[in-house]
Amino acid sequence: MKIGILGYGNLGRGVECAIKQNPDMELAAVFTRRAPETVSILTEGATVCSVNDVEQWKDKIDVMILCGGSATDLPEQTPKYAEMFNVIDSFDTHARIPEHFANVDAAAKKNGHVGIISVGWDPGMFSLNRMYANAILPEGRDYTFWGKGVSQGHSDAIRRVEGVKDGKQYTIPVEAALEAVRNGENPELTTRQKHTRECFVVLEDGADPVKVEETIKNMPNYFADYDTTVHFISEEELKANHSGIPHGGFVIRSGKTGWNLENNHVIEYSLKLDSNPEFTSCVIVAYARAAYRLYKEGQSGCKTVFDIAPAYLSAKDGAELRKSLL
Numbered sequence: 001m002k003i004g005i006l007g008y009g010n011l012g013r014g015v016e017c018a019i020k021q022n023p024d025m026e027l028a029a030v031f032t033r034r035a036p037e038t039v040s041i042l043t044e045g046a047t048v049c050s051v052n053d054v055e056q057w058k059d060k061i062d063v064m065i066l067c068g069g070s071a072t073d074l075p076e077q078t079p080k081y082a083e084m085f086n087v088i089d090s091f092d093t094h095a096r097i098p099e100h101f102a103n104v105d106a107a108a109k110k111n112g113h114v115g116i117i118s119v120g121w122d123p124g125m126f127s128l129n130r131m132y133a134n135a136i137l138p139e140g141r142d143y144t145f146w147g148k149g150v151s152q153g154h155s156d157a158i159r160r161v162e163g164v165k166d167g168k169q170y171t172i173p174v175e176a177a178l179e180a181v182r183n184g185e186n187p188e189l190t191t192r193q194k195h196t197r198e199c200f201v202v203l204e205d206g207a208d209p210v211k212v213e214e215t216i217k218n219m220p221n222y223f224a225d226y227d228t229t230v231h232f233i234s235e236e237e238l239k240a241n242h243s244g245i246p247h248g249g250f251v252i253r254s255g256k257t258g259w260n261l262e263n264n265h266v267i268e269y270s271l272k273l274d275s276n277p278e279f280t281s282c283v284i285v286a287y288a289r290a291a292y293r294l295y296k297e298g299q300s301g302c303k304t305v306f307d308i309a310p311a312y313l314s315a316k317d318g319a320e321l322r323k324s325l326l
């Protein structure tokens, strides 16, 4: 399978790494909106091209992996490139997924392509586990906890506060809430009871720490509804201890069965990721394999993780899977 990467940020680099671990795949080219000579990649034999030249690659790429940002890139890029290629993206603005699905579906069907959207861990593997658990235990309750991990959006919000030079924000699940859910207590949890937020902040010279801390803690939508801790640290400390992009979380469904609902069951799926973009990329690459297989079967249109049978993700064939993993 020949793979193209469009957009070379954290995810683009992660996909390049993931391809290296999948012998049935090969990176053909990376496409960027920046000047190609300013972007250097690691794969020998692959080239960096301008997105403006992407049409010339129509017959040379089996699946184009779109690694742009969800806020403004993907709503435009995924439908556009689904007309030319089989595509896959990691669109994570949950509320806008139905609209994005409709746009990609119409575009992909024009020329018989497959587009798989919202692939990664959330949306992605977490969605799949929520769905399996709901189908299996109709009588029950869902819980999703995120972290401990870096929230890009909240880190950006801190950096926009006056007096802040740099900053990182970690989302942390509340241990007591997790335990209550795991014990099958089915608790009703408020936003504040589920997660706390921890910020590491480097101040500009002369900035007032009290004012910065208050501004962060009272920021509506981002921090006001949470118990937030702010630590002031040096630039060196931030670089040494907080430059990674870890994340993870827990999807739990607790349900009841039995004629009088006398038995409890708890399904839990958890992730602990050193690198959010590298893990997300591994999921995307497995689904890229599925996209190509579906295309070869003559299918077209937009799909999500819900629509793809698990065997389509694996490099192993059915007989091998039945023997080794069933």
Ligand code: NDP
Pocket: 006, 007, 008, 009, 010, 011, 012, 031, 032, 033, 034, 067, 068, 069, 070, 071, 090, 091, 092, 093, 118, 119, 120, 121, 122, 123, 124, 276, 277, 280
């Ligand atoms: P980045 O900000 O690292 O990259 C986004 C785009 O920015 C790149 O594709 C690149 O496009 C462009 N860019 C511009 N200048 C630079 C530069 N100097 N260095 C690097 N890139 C640059 O975002 P991520 O890769 O971290 O994430 C992409 C999206 O993935 C996120 O918006 C998020 O929504 C989604 N995501 C989804 C997850 C899931 O579980 N579903 C999990 C993690 C992320 P170009 O090369 O064209 O300039």
